[in-house]
Amino acid sequence: MKAIYNERYGPLEALRLQDLERPTIGATDVLVRVRAAGLHIGDCFAVRGAPWGMRVATGLLKPKNGVPGFDVAGVVETVGSGVTRFKLGNEVFGACEGSCAEFAAVSQDTLALKPANLSFEEAAALPTSALAALHGLRDAAKVQPGQKVLINGASGGIGTFAVQIAKSMGAHVTGVCGTTNIDLVRSLGADDVIDYAQEDFTLRGPVYDVILDNIENRSLSDIRRALTPKGTLLCNSGTGATGPAMLIRLAKPIVISPFVGHNLRRYLSTPKHDDLVVLKDLVESGKVRPLIDRTFPLSETVAALQYIDQGHARGKVVVAV
Numbered sequence: 001m002k003a004i005y006n007e008r009y010g011p012l013e014a015l016r017l018q019d020l021e022r023p024t025i026g027a028t029d030v031l032v033r034v035r036a037a038g039l040h041i042g043d044c045f046a047v048r049g050a051p052w053g054m055r056v057a058t059g060l061l062k063p064k065n066g067v068p069g070f071d072v073a074g075v076v077e078t079v080g081s082g083v084t085r086f087k088l089g090n091e092v093f094g095a096c097e098g099s100c101a102e103f104a105a106v107s108q109d110t111l112a113l114k115p116a117n118l119s120f121e122e123a124a125a126l127p128t129s130a131l132a133a134l135h136g137l138r139d140a141a142k143v144q145p146g147q148k149v150l151i152n153g154a155s156g157g158i159g160t161f162a163v164q165i166a167k168s169m170g171a172h173v174t175g176v177c178g179t180t181n182i183d184l185v186r187s188l189g190a191d192d193v194i195d196y197a198q199e200d201f202t203l204r205g206p207v208y209d210v211i212l213d214n215i216e217n218r219s220l221s222d223i224r225r226a227l228t229p230k231g232t233l234l235c236n237s238g239t240g241a242t243g244p245a246m247l248i249r250l251a252k253p254i255v256i257s258p259f260v261g262h263n264l265r266r267y268l269s270t271p272k273h274d275d276l277v278v279l280k281d282l283v284e285s286g287k288v289r290p291l292i293d294r295t296f297p298l299s300e301t302v303a304a305l306q307y308i309d310q311g312h313a314r315g316k317v318v319v320a321v
């Protein structure tokens, strides 16, 4: 099969389109004929093997799977002997390792039937980013109807889903984005939009019950000014620092939280079949729609990753296979 591959960690530019063996599947896995792969910044980290923490999941010294791509949409080609949820020909979407290829092995536990009203490209845009938004808002922050929720980085991969999911939960949603993305964030359903080039949202006073911060470009004390007295801050970036500075940055909200009135959180979103079904229902009921910025052919996966790496994607970047 054709696949984008590098046997070792390295720069994005070292990835090559190559002929590889099809992945083998275990008893509870599904072999998916890939139609589209969704990308996000974690793919750039996994290709480089940096930040180092990423290697706990992707392999310590060299990548376990040198093919990038954690998000997939496609058609079931073969199923393992223990697979109960899927059969040949099902159109599916989910999370795996190595979706920038013609075939990917996917556990049935991280796969679901594709929303009927989405293309493969749109479905591949969902898994990691929409689940991160869902897990942050529903599970970590436990957003309630009527609460005021602010999404910092509302125009990005997670932010565009977070605005829509928070609205679907009955929240009053404020999105923070750049000037060129104001109309876009409003079109996603945000009740209020703040242009970060014009206004500092942390100066609005203690008005937000929940802040999902996808950017983390402000100090904790600055951002806490915008939280209600018992408000929740979801710190969701962790990037932008290296070495010990990164560890301090990751740990700081968790260490401080017990000593302040605010709930300062980090959370890790992991893919599950049941939550992919929740996303499918949200999409099919018209409450959530993936927003695709750019679609690249498989042979241009490096350009797709470089584009994400610049940090200015509007919604999602997808590779069509």
Ligand SMILES: NC(=O)c1ccc[n+]([C@@H]2O[C@H](COP(=O)([O-])OP(=O)(O)OC[C@H]3O[C@@H](n4cnc5c(N)ncnc54)[C@H](OP(=O)(O)O)[C@@H]3O)[C@@H](O)[C@H]2O)c1
Residues within 6 Å of the ligand: 040, 041, 042, 128, 129, 132, 152, 153, 154, 155, 156, 157, 158, 159, 176, 177, 178, 179, 180, 181, 196, 214, 215, 217, 236, 237, 238, 239, 267, 268, 269, 270, 308, 311, 312, 313, 314, 315
């Ligand atoms: N908790 C988890 O389990 C989990 C899972 C996945 C990812 N993450 C993390 O979540 C973070 C966000 O990921 P993502 O995929 O949403 O990123 P992304 O798509 O790369 O975000 C890009 C967006 O951020 C906006 N932006 C840049 N600077 C901004 C600023 N100062 N204020 C407001 N918006 C700004 C950009 O808009 P402009 O072009 O207008 O600047 C662009 O639309 C990443 O750090 C990622 O590692 C966490």
